[in-house]
Each structure stands twice: as C-alpha cells, then as structure tokens.
Amino acid sequence: xxxxxxxxxxxxxxxxxxxxxxxxxxERVAVAGASVWMKPETLRMVIEGxxxxxxxxxxxxxxxxxxxxxxHELIPLCHPLQLSHIDxxxxxxxxxxxxxxxxxxxLAGRTxxxxxxxxxxxxxxLTLYDMVKAVDRGxxxxxxxxxxxxxxxxxxxxxxxx
Amino acid sequence: xxxxxxxxxxxxxxxxxxxxxxxxxxERVAVAGASVWMKPETLRMVIEGxxxxxxxxxxxxxxxxxxxxxxHELIPLCHPLQLSHIDxxxxxxxxxxxxxxxxxxxLAGRTxxxxxxxxxxxxxxLTLYDMVKAVDRGxxxxxxxxxxxxxxxxxxxxxxxx
Amino acid sequence: xxxxxxxxxxxxxxxxxxxxxxxxxxERVAVAGASVWMKPETLRMVIEGxxxxxxxxxxxxxxxxxxxxxxHELIPLCHPLQLSHIDxxxxxxxxxxxxxxxxxxxLAGRTxxxxxxxxxxxxxxLTLYDMVKAVDRGxxxxxxxxxxxxxxxxxxxxxxxx
Amino acid sequence: xxxxxxxxxxxxxxxxxxxxxxxxxxERVAVAGASVWMKPETLRMVIEGxxxxxxxxxxxxxxxxxxxxxxHELIPLCHPLQLSHIDxxxxxxxxxxxxxxxxxxxLAGRTxxxxxxxxxxxxxxLTLYDMVKAVDRGxxxxxxxxxxxxxxxxxxxxxxxx
Amino acid sequence: xxxxxxxxxxxxxxxxxxxxxxxxxxERVAVAGASVWMKPETLRMVIEGxxxxxxxxxxxxxxxxxxxxxxHELIPLCHPLQLSHIDxxxxxxxxxxxxxxxxxxxLAGRTxxxxxxxxxxxxxxLTLYDMVKAVDRGxxxxxxxxxxxxxxxxxxxxxxxx
Amino acid sequence: xxxxxxxxxxxxxxxxxxxxxxxxxxERVAVAGASVWMKPETLRMVIEGxxxxxxxxxxxxxxxxxxxxxxHELIPLCHPLQLSHIDxxxxxxxxxxxxxxxxxxxLAGRTxxxxxxxxxxxxxxLTLYDMVKAVDRGxxxxxxxxxxxxxxxxxxxxxxxx
Numbered sequence: 001x002x003x004x005x006x007x008x009x010x011x012x013x014x015x016x017x018x019x020x021x022x023x024x025x026x027e028r029v030a031v032a033g034a035s036v037w038m039k040p041e042t043l044r045m046v047i048e049g050x051x052x053x054x055x056x057x058x059x060x061x062x063x064x065x066x067x068x069x070x071x072h073e074l075i076p077l078c079h080p081l082q083l084s085h086i087d088x089x090x091x092x093x094x095x096x097x098x099x100x101x102x103x104x105x106x107l108a109g110r111t112x113x114x115x116x117x118x119x120x121x122x123x124x125x126l127t128l129y130d131m132v133k134a135v136d137r138g139x140x141x142x143x144x145x146x147x148x149x150x151x152x153x154x155x156x157x158x159x160x161x162x
Numbered sequence: 163x164x165x166x167x168x169x170x171x172x173x174x175x176x177x178x179x180x181x182x183x184x185x186x187x188x189e190r191v192a193v194a195g196a197s198v199w200m201k202p203e204t205l206r207m208v209i210e211g212x213x214x215x216x217x218x219x220x221x222x223x224x225x226x227x228x229x230x231x232x233x234h235e236l237i238p239l240c241h242p243l244q245l246s247h248i249d250x251x252x253x254x255x256x257x258x259x260x261x262x263x264x265x266x267x268x269l270a271g272r273t274x275x276x277x278x279x280x281x282x283x284x285x286x287x288l289t290l291y292d293m294v295k296a297v298d299r300g301x302x303x304x305x306x307x308x309x310x311x312x313x314x315x316x317x318x319x320x321x322x323x324x
Numbered sequence: 325x326x327x328x329x330x331x332x333x334x335x336x337x338x339x340x341x342x343x344x345x346x347x348x349x350x351e352r353v354a355v356a357g358a359s360v361w362m363k364p365e366t367l368r369m370v371i372e373g374x375x376x377x378x379x380x381x382x383x384x385x386x387x388x389x390x391x392x393x394x395x396h397e398l399i400p401l402c403h404p405l406q407l408s409h410i411d412x413x414x415x416x417x418x419x420x421x422x423x424x425x426x427x428x429x430x431l432a433g434r435t436x437x438x439x440x441x442x443x444x445x446x447x448x449x450l451t452l453y454d455m456v457k458a459v460d461r462g463x464x465x466x467x468x469x470x471x472x473x474x475x476x477x478x479x480x481x482x483x484x485x486x
Numbered sequence: 487x488x489x490x491x492x493x494x495x496x497x498x499x500x501x502x503x504x505x506x507x508x509x510x511x512x513e514r515v516a517v518a519g520a521s522v523w524m525k526p527e528t529l530r531m532v533i534e535g536x537x538x539x540x541x542x543x544x545x546x547x548x549x550x551x552x553x554x555x556x557x558h559e560l561i562p563l564c565h566p567l568q569l570s571h572i573d574x575x576x577x578x579x580x581x582x583x584x585x586x587x588x589x590x591x592x593l594a595g596r597t598x599x600x601x602x603x604x605x606x607x608x609x610x611x612l613t614l615y616d617m618v619k620a621v622d623r624g625x626x627x628x629x630x631x632x633x634x635x636x637x638x639x640x641x642x643x644x645x646x647x648x
Numbered sequence: 649x650x651x652x653x654x655x656x657x658x659x660x661x662x663x664x665x666x667x668x669x670x671x672x673x674x675e676r677v678a679v680a681g682a683s684v685w686m687k688p689e690t691l692r693m694v695i696e697g698x699x700x701x702x703x704x705x706x707x708x709x710x711x712x713x714x715x716x717x718x719x720h721e722l723i724p725l726c727h728p729l730q731l732s733h734i735d736x737x738x739x740x741x742x743x744x745x746x747x748x749x750x751x752x753x754x755l756a757g758r759t760x761x762x763x764x765x766x767x768x769x770x771x772x773x774l775t776l777y778d779m780v781k782a783v784d785r786g787x788x789x790x791x792x793x794x795x796x797x798x799x800x801x802x803x804x805x806x807x808x809x810x
Numbered sequence: 811x812x813x814x815x816x817x818x819x820x821x822x823x824x825x826x827x828x829x830x831x832x833x834x835x836x837e838r839v840a841v842a843g844a845s846v847w848m849k850p851e852t853l854r855m856v857i858e859g860x861x862x863x864x865x866x867x868x869x870x871x872x873x874x875x876x877x878x879x880x881x882h883e884l885i886p887l888c889h890p891l892q893l894s895h896i897d898x899x900x901x902x903x904x905x906x907x908x909x910x911x912x913x914x915x916x917l918a919g920r921t922x923x924x925x926x927x928x929x930x931x932x933x934x935x936l937t938l939y940d941m942v943k944a945v946d947r948g949x950x951x952x953x954x955x956x957x958x959x960x961x962x963x964x965x966x967x968x969x970x971x972x
Binding site: 176177179180181183235241242243244 | 432
C-alpha cells in the first residue's frame with residue numbers, strides 16, 4: 001500500500017470527493033454479495049410465500065434496484081451516475097438458513113460502480129429484514145462485500161472467496 | 163410462532179404495508195449494531211485520519227444520521243416517521259481490525275423504529291467502505307442486527323449477544 | 325359553489341399552500357381509482373406473468389405504495405404527511421381489456437389524503453405502462469378519480485359512479 | 487407480437503431492468519398527452535385565475551417539469567437519465583370543459599424518454615386536481631398516452647389519434 | 649453565553665442531532681428574510697415578465713415552498729417535520745434594484761422551524777438567480793436571516809432590524 | 811443586453827427549461843462564494859470545536875457537497891447533471907467575524923454548473939447557521955455570488971471583486 005492514501009481525505013485531513021474529470025469512460029461492472037440469516041421457520045415462510053406469489057423476495061429485489069439509483073444521495077462522496085443496468089437476485093439457502101443476495105451494476109462512465117452494487121445489496125437485505133422482523137427478531141445481515149469488479153484502470157478483480 | 167405470519171404479506175400472498183392507525187402512540191427506541199472489517203493498516207489510516215481531523219468517521223456518522231431520515235423512501239413498506247432523535251457512533255476495535263457502528267433512533271409514534279436504526283447503521287458502514295475502498299478491496303460489512311428495542315406492545319427487547 | 329374559491333390561490337391570484345394549523349386531527353381515509361387499457365394479448369401476458377410470479381402487478385403495486393409517501397415532493401402545495409396506511413390493488417378486467425387500480429390512504433391528521441391516493445394510483449398505472457410498453461405502444465391510462473373519502477369537516481363522500 | 491415478450495420480465499418471471507449498455511446513443515424525443523375534466527365553473531375559475539396571474543396552470547406546469555426529472559425514482563425499472571429538455575403545456579378547452587396537457591422530453595441517450603413525458607403529464611394533471619379539488623370533487627384525469635416518439639431503433643411513432 | 653455551548657456538538661466534539669423527545673408540542677412560527685440584488689434592467693425584465701404572466705416570481709415562490717419541505721434532507725442535523733403551512737413572498741424593490749424574499753413556516757411540533765424558513769428563502773433566491781443569470785452575471789444573494797420566531801421555550805423573537 | 815431576454819421565459823411569458831440538446835459538451839467549472847457572519851464568541855466556538863474535531867465546518871462541507879448533487883431537484887428549471895467533482899471549503903475570518911465558503915463544481919457536459927456551485931455554497935451556509943443558531947440568533951448569510959466560471963460558449967468569467 002506504499003504511496004497510496006485514503007483518496008477521500010485530502011492533505012489537510014478533510015473529506016473530499018474524488019475528481020473523476022480526467023478518468024477514462026470505460027464499461028464498468030461491479031458485483032456485490034450479501035446474506036441474511038434467519039430462523040429456519042422464518043426462511044420457510046419466505047420460501048412458501050415466494051412459491052405462491054413471490055412477494056418477499058420480489059419486494060426486496062425491487063427495493064435493491066431502486067436503492068442503487070439513489071446511492072449518490074446516501075453516500076456523501078459518491079458521484080451521481082447514469083447506471084445502464086442494475087440486477088439483484090435473491091437465493092434462499094435452506095441448509096444454512098439464510099438468503100444470499102447478489103447485486104450487479106453496470107455503467108459506461110468515469111467511475112466504478114461498486115458502491116451502487118453494495119447499496120443495492122444492502123437495501124435488499126434491509127427490506128428482507130423488514131418483512132420478516134415481526135416473526136423473527138434475531139435476523140442478522142452480513143457478508144456484504146465486493147465479489148467482482150471490472151473496468152477502469154485497476155483492471156479485473158475477483159474476491160478471493162467468490 | 164404459532165398464529166403469527168409475515169405481517170407484510172396479506173392473505174393472498176401480496177406485499178402490504180401494515181396499518182398502524184390503531185396502534186398506540188408510545189415512546190419508541192431502537193438500537194442497531196453493525197461492524198466493518200478491514201486490514202489493520204487500513205484501520206490505522208482511518209484512526210490516524212480521525213486523530214487529526216475526524217473525517218472518515220465523521221462523514222460516516224453524518225451519512226448514517228441522514229439515511230435514517232430517508233428509511234421510508236428506501237424500504238418499500240416502511241411508514242414515513244418524524245424521528246425525534248438519531249445518533250450514530252463509530253468505535254474502532256484495533257485488536258479485531260474492525261470498526262463497530264451503533265445507531266439509535268427515537269420516536270413518539272405508532273410504529274417501531276428498528277428499520278430506521280438498521281438503515282442508519284448500514285449506510286454508515288457503506289460510507290466507511292466508500293472512503294477506504296481505494297486502499298482496501300477486501301472490506302466486509304456484517305453483523306447488522308437489532309441490539310435493543312423498547313416501546314410498543316411487544317415490550318423491551320435486548321438481543322442475546324448484546 | 326357560492327362563497328368558495330380556489331383554496332390554493334390567494335386574493336392576489338398567487339399560488340399558496342393552505343394553512344392547516346387550525347384544522348382538527350381526525351382519522352382520514354381516501355380511495356382513488358384508475359384504469360389502464362391495453363391490447364387483449366398484452367393483458368394476457370400480464371396475467372400469465374402474474375399467475376407465475378406476480379411481478380408486473382406486484383411491481384406496480386409497490387411503486388404505487390412508495391409514490392404515495394412522496395406525494396408532497398411531487399405536488400407543490402401538498403403538505404408532508406405521516407400516512408398510517410397505504411394499500412394499492414390491481415384487478416385485471418379481461419372482458420374490457422384493462423387493469424383497474426384502486427389505492428387507499430389513511431392518516432390521523434389535519435388534512436385529507438386524496439392526493440396521496442391519487443398519486444399512488446397514477447404511479448401504479450405508469451409502472452404498468454412501463455412494463456408493457458415494449459409490446460404495446462397504444463396503452464392508455466385514465467379514469468383517475470376520487471372514489472371515496474371520509475374524515476375532516478366535509479364528511480363522507482362517495483363518487484356517484486362508485 | 488411473435489417473438490417478443492415483456493422486456494421487464496425475465497425468463498423466470500421476475501421483474502428486471504432492461505440492460506441498455508449496448509444501445510446506441512441517439513437523440514430521443516417523446517411527447518405524452520393527458521386531459522383533466524372538471525365542471526365548467528371550475529374551468530372558468532382556473533382560466534380567470536390564469537388571466538390574472540397564471541398560477542394554477544403555471545404551478546401545474548412546473549410540477550410536471552420537476553416530476554420528469556424524478557421519473558427513475560418513481561418507476562422502479564426506469565433508468566436515471568440526463569434529460570436535455572422538458573416542456574409541459576396546458577391548454578384549456580372550454581367547449582369540452584377540460585384542460586389538455588402535453589409534455590415533451592428530450593435526451594441524447596441510450597433509452598427512450600416516454601416514461602419521463604408520461605410522468606410529467608401525469609403529475610401536471612395531479613397538480614391541477616389538487617388546486618381545484620376544494621371546489622370540485624368530481625374531477626377526472628384521463629387519456630394519458632404516448633402521442634409521439636422518435637429516436638432509437640424502433641423509429642418514429644405517432645399515435646393514431648394524434 | 650455562559651453555560652451554553654453549541655447544541656449540535658457533543659462533549660467529544662462530534663456532530664449530533666438534538667434530541668427533541670422531551671420538548672413540548674407548541675405552535676411554532678418562523679419568518680426568514682433574504683434579498684437578491686441585480687442590475688436595474690434585469691429587475692425591470694423580471695417585473696415586466698411578472699406583469700404579464702408572473703412566472704419568474706411565481707417559479708421562485710413555488711421552489712421556495714417545495715424546498716421548505718425538504719429541509720431535513722439538506723441540513724444534516726435537522727429533524728423531519730410536518731409543516732402545517734409554508735408561505736413565500738417576493739417583493740421587487742426598484743429603488744434598491746433588488747427583490748426581497750420573505751418565507752414563513754408554521755408547525756405544531758417539538759422543534760423550531762427557522763431552518764425551514766431560511767431554506768425556503770434561500771432556494772427562492774437561488775431560483776431567481778437561475779432565471780436571470782443568462783442576462784446578468786453579477787447577481788448577489790444576501791441578507792438571509794431570521795426575522796421573527798415564536799413558540800417553544802425561548803419565547804417570541806424579533807430581529808433588531810426587522 | 812440588447813437582443814437577449816430571460817432564457818427561462820418563453821415568448822408567452824411562461825417559465826421554461828432551456829433546451830441544451832444542441833450545446834457542445836465541454837469541460838465546465840464554476841466557483842461560487844458565500845459568507846456567514848456571526849458574533850465573535852460564536853466564531854471562536856466554531857474554531858475551537860474545529861481545532862478539536864472539525865465537526866461544525868466538516869458537517870457544513872459535507873452538506874454542501876451533498877446539496878450540489880440535488881440542485882436539479884431544488885431549482886425547477888435546472889437540468890439533472892453528472893458532476894465529476896464538487897469541492898466546498900470553509901475559511902474562518904476572525905477579524906471580520908465571519909466564515910467564508912467557497913464551492914467548486916466541475917462537469918463535462920452541455921450546461922454550466924454555476925447553480926450547482928451556488929446551491930452547494932448556500933446549503934453549507936445554512937448548515938453552519940443550523941449548528942450555531944442555539945447560541946447566536948443574529949447570524950446572517952450573504953454575499954452568495956458567482957466567483958468564476960469557465961467552459962461553454964460564453965468563455966471564462968471572473969467576478970470583478972474576486
């Protein structure tokens with residue numbers, strides 16, 4: 001990490017937005033992952049609800065997609081972006097009593113979209129939480145991380161665990 | 163869990179907002195916790211930056227506070243609320259190479275504020291992530307959970323691990 | 325209409341927000357209706373998609389609920405409100421080749437909620453439009469109107485055609 | 487309609503955002519129309535108010551313009567766009583006791599702007615409704631439709647009735 | 649100022665939101681003032697435009713009203729509020745070549761509304777600026793201040809110069 | 811000013827958004843200035859707080875940056891933009907008992923960014939006001955103006971007083 005500092009902190013230690021004017025416009029993609037752990041009976045309720053009408057997972061998916069578009073309003077130093085694609089998938093993993101969330105964002109632009117993908121995944125998880133909290137107070141959201149990233153000068157990145 | 167179903171899913175399996183018209187106005191408080199794991203050298207950069215000007219932690223704190231106010235815009239079935247207090251604290255835990263976030267929301271109203279606290283904690287974590295991502299791609303956000311809750315008919319709750 | 329003028333226009337003809345400080349806090353409910361006409365084969369696609377996963381109608385429903393919460397941001401002279409309940413239902417009417425939307429909003433407050441119900445219904449319709457526009461350019465949204473209203477000093481109202 | 491399905495529904499029946507990464511950047515224009523029917527005496531009030539200060543129509547116009555900029559926040563699967571132009575006009579039609587609204591949006595981009603034009607027209611109508619509802623409960627909004635569209639691979643489109 | 653510190657800074661020097669849970673619900677009113685100076689010929693254009701259709705001043709007025717509703721989104725430590733009334737007036741003062749703006753906000757609540765009034769006045773001024781900037785680059789906005797305030801434990805306040 | 815009129819007012823005197831479709835994409839920069847006057851003891855509190863943790867000035871800075879991104883939501887006829895850089899600095903001027911704010915916005919686009927810089931400066935000032943208002947009711951915000959502008963067909967501009 002020699003020679004690199006926190007890009008959002010200037011020489012006086014103050015928060016700052018990175019100037020992306022001079023960055024190249026390239027196709028950028030980021031994939032974020034996250035998981036929501038709940039009781040087995042809660043997960044079964046979600047899955048059965050899903051089997052019938054798909055609404056718990058469907059609602060979380062839409063909330064994640066909509067949140068990605070508002071990332072720059074939530075994260076103070078993020079740039080406003082014109083995402084060309086957002087996708088959020090939710091996969092129940094019964095043996096681990098959890099739901100895995102994966103969010104993908106895409107942009108032809110000057111800055112990476114990992115914060116957009118991470119925000120989409122986080123809000124999808126929070127929405128799941130909201131929909132089951134009345135029957136399960138012990139829900140935990142975690143493992144929110146960058147899974148894959150491409151575009152920009154730093155090249156392709158795949159998380160070790162992915 | 164006998165006799166209880168997912169409150170946000172109606173008898174036809176469709177997503178719905180809970181009607182809180184008949185709920186009592188009581189003083190409601192919720193505390194949410196979350197953690198952000200990063201490399202030791204990243205954490206040191208944050209702490210040193212903090213020692214000087216406090217900006218990484220200060221920015222995350224403000225982002226969390228501001229996000230709590232927008233919870234109902236992000237989580238589809240949450241009610242708009244007039245929070246009377248929001249607090250977010252961030253505590254570096256050097257031996258575990260992580261930062262612990264705690265968010266507290268307070269309201270005199272008809273509905274609980276755990277989603278507001280969880281949203282504040284989540285967005286504070288995402289902001290931390292954003293500010294260190296240039297030097298550390300392996301940051302992970304997790305352990306987002308309800309720590310404590312009071313007010314409303316379900317009484318006082320403290321998470322087992324708290 | 326003797327003795328009554330446009331409440332949003334003051335004596336100088338300028339737009340103004342109605343002052344609701346002195347109005348009574350009562351339980352207020354408003355129901356708005358709207359319809360979306362499309363080709364029979366488009367409607368069949370929506371219904372079949374619905375039968376499987378419910379997403380076209382489910383997405384429109386959520387969009388309507390979320391829009392109700394933002395009415396005061398869209399309609400310049402509307403007051404910010406803390407709605408206690410929002411519901412949006414969508415009913416395909418195959419023989420008329422249309423989908424009927426009904427939105428209900430509820431509030432214990434000083435001002436009526438018909439604009440919130442009308443906004444929810446309108447945005448649900450726009451979302452339906454968005455999801456079928458690639459296969460049907462002739463979709464028409466209409467019949468957006470107040471169906472029922474109660475609470476406040478003007479008493480209960482039911483639209484003649486309801 | 488052979489070979490075409492609902493673009494917002496994927497093969498599993500779930501809602502999805504269309505990926506526009508590969509679409510061409512072209513000049514895109516969309517014109518939407520809508521109408522608001524009211525009692526003759528309500529319309530006269532609006533027109534007379536207009537003659538003096540223009541505020542009912544002026545307020546609706548601005549609300550429509552501002553709403554177009556927020557379309558992607560309201561319609562879940564719409565992309566955020568940088569509209570280069572938005573125009574909304576309102577034309578009282580006394581013989582039919584209605585006001586005709588027309589909204590035009592323009593963009594150099596990868597996706598059509600009909601949802602932006604339709605949203606602008608709808609919110610202009612809702613604002614008209616809001617401003618006259620105290621004197622006329624029977625107002626109806628309708629005939630919200632695409633009038634004209636150009637740009638993109640599907641070429642120029644003019645609605646039959648336009 | 650003995651015994652009083654900055655209420656938004658806690659004992660550790662960090663920004664914080666004031667907890668208003670224990671404050672009394674009273675009728676609160678705040679009036680803010682502001683002025684926009686421009687060239688005499690610019691002011692004349694505004695006034696003449698106003699004489700015809702009222703749009704420069706009308707647009708600024710609406711922008712101010714709408715901005716008041718979003719104060720808590722803009723000012724990090726402001727509480728979300730349900731304003732019961734917002735009014736913005738604009739008065740051209742030809743002899744001083746300026747426009748005076750006055751914004752009034754009203755609330756039955758636990759916290760003062762001066763930030764809402766100041767935000768309304770500021771955004772009305774910025775909107776005036778936007779509408780004349782093409783013909784006058786030397787416009788200056790100033791004298792943004794609290795004019796009058798009542799409600800809450802600090803009693804009635806009138807600015808010395810008011 | 812011969813041959814030039816208010817660009818936001820059309821031939822009928824109605825408000826309108828300027829169509830920027832045909833404008834060239836150039837690198838555009840705008841710098842806005844503003845000042846906040848307060849009592850000497852208030853300023854000292856801010857500076858001392860700053861010396862310790864930087865939160866009053868840090869909070870105002872972030873609020874300014876975040877507000878710039880929302881300019882098009884606040885100013886009715888502004889275009890949505892993808893700013894590539896926003897910076898806000900705050901400089902206490904003890905001898906004049908004021909804080910000077912300077913906001914810089916940057917964009918590769920079709921329209922100038924002075925409104926974004928002016929909005930950032932204004933909201934930073936309002937945030938300063940909010941944080942000291944409990945100890946100083948006589949705070950005044952002023953001297954909000956364009957300091958410098960480049961890009962676009964009108965060339966480089968520097969305010970006389972800058």
